[in-house]
Amino acid sequence: MPAPSLPQRFRAFVVREGDGARSAGFEELPASALPEGELTVAVRYSSLNYKDALAVTGKGKVIRKFPMVPGIDLAGTVLESRDASFQPGDEVLVTGWGIGEATFGGYAGLARVRAAWALPLPRGLTARRAMAVGTAGFTAALCVDALEDAGVRPGGRPVIVTGAAGGVGSVAVALLARAGYEVAASTGRPSERAFLESLGATRIVPREELARPGTRPLESETWAGGVDAVGGAVLASVLRQTAYRGAVAACGLAGGTDLPVTVLPFVLRGVRLQGVDSVMAPAAPRARAWGRIARDLTADRIDALTTEIPLAEVPAWSERILAGQVRGRAVVAVA
Ligand code: NDP
Numbered sequence: 330m331p332a333p334s335l336p337q338r339f340r341a342f343v344v345r346e347g348d349g350a351r352s353a354g355f356e357e358l359p360a361s362a363l364p365e366g367e368l369t370v371a372v373r374y375s376s377l378n379y380k381d382a383l384a385v386t387g388k389g390k391v392i393r394k395f396p397m398v399p400g401i402d403l404a405g406t407v408l409e410s411r412d413a414s415f416q417p418g419d420e421v422l423v424t425g426w427g428i429g430e431a432t433f434g435g436y437a438g439l440a441r442v443r444a445a446w447a448l449p450l451p452r453g454l455t456a457r458r459a460m461a462v463g464t465a466g467f468t469a470a471l472c473v474d475a476l477e478d479a480g481v482r483p484g485g486r487p488v489i490v491t492g493a494a495g496g497v498g499s500v501a502v503a504l505l506a507r508a509g510y511e512v513a514a515s516t517g518r519p520s521e522r523a524f525l526e527s528l529g530a531t532r533i534v535p536r537e538e539l540a541r542p543g544t545r546p547l548e549s550e551t552w553a554g555g556v557d558a559v560g561g562a563v564l565a566s567v568l569r570q571t572a573y574r575g576a577v578a579a580c581g582l583a584g585g586t587d588l589p590v591t592v593l594p595f596v597l598r599g600v601r602l603q604g605v606d607s608v609m610a611p612a613a614p615r616a617r618a619w620g621r622i623a624r625d626l627t628a629d630r631i632d633a634l635t636t637e638i639p640l641a642e643v644p645a646w647s648e649r650i651l652a653g654q655v656r657g658r659a660v661v662a663v664a
Contacts, residue, residue, distance in 0.1 A: 375435030400435030561585025
């Protein structure tokens with residue numbers, strides 16, 4: 330099917346800032362407002378991540394240039410390509426690389442991106458499901474890969490996931506369970522027990538058990554490893570409870586950026602703390618993580634953790650995600 334031609338104008342959610350004033354809302358922009366890049370993409374879906382909510386509300390300094398179209402994820406159809414790797418009509422996805430932060434992102438009908446940032450839609454994933462996974466799910470997959478690389482294997486102690494009912498957490502629970510790990514899900518929302526069990530968690534750990542300050546530098550060796558989307562006191566507790574030669578993949582800060590921990594888990598138990606960044610992840614780990622997603626997340630499983638919202642609802646849902654009220658992932662219908 331031939332790709333449709335490039336429209337003259339497109340609808341976008343635009344954040345502007347200047348002279349101490351900030352505004353955010355929908356605008357019609359000319360195609361000439363698009364940034365540099367080899368690929369022009371008709372965006373069909375984007376997603377709502379914690380970082381998007383910080384950008385949309387202005388509650389975090391995510392945007393590095395104004396005016397900006399937020400949206401750190403996008404999937405859609407190539408309309409124009411100045412790179413031999415892609416042809417008009419190809420379905421692509423882009424996550425990270427600064428889209429929605431330093432160059433226009435996915436909250437618009439059109440996007441222009443570098444060809445090196447785009448991935449062909451992985452086999453078996455639709456644009457909608459790829460965005461239901463989005464940066465949060467991709468990060469969860471990077472975390473699971475990091476645990477595997479650190480030698481954490483199924484069959485031993487459980488792996489704990491913090492912020493489990495959120496985007497990163499819910500995908501991490503599903504991926505770990507699918508890979509055969511026993512999964513403990515830590516959540517501040519007891520009402521999400523059934524949801525987390527449906528994704529494969531076999532144990533629910535109340536958030537307050539981990540959020541309290543520790544009284545001892547080491548606690549019982551409970552976890553083979555962890556995926557942490559929360560940081561702060563919660564990550565510190567996970568480190569104190571991680572077993573000898575275990576590993577924890579830390580990717581988030583939903584509960585804080587500090588880390589009140591001693592070196593004892595590292596020097597007495599050989600525990601490894603692996604930081605995980607999704608934005609600048611190079612091609613090889615990117616391909617591996619999307620491969621895990623395409624292989625291990627069935628359509629049913631993705632749909633079970635997804636809510637679809639229209640682009641117009643992104644501002645309201647941004648407040649909800651920052652308040653820790655969004656279950657799983659929110660996919661944004663753009664077209
Ligand atoms: P979500 O809001 O979907 O999930 C965050 C979860 O953290 C919430 O659902 C909640 O889980 C828990 N939480 C929220 N507030 C608190 C709090 N004050 N104290 C303890 N726990 C809390 O966000 P995402 O999944 O999109 O992102 C999660 C984190 O990961 C964010 O900090 C985000 O910036 C980071 N991130 C980092 C990436 C990277 O490249 N390093 C990429 C993607 C995300 P529950 O209700 O189950 O307790």
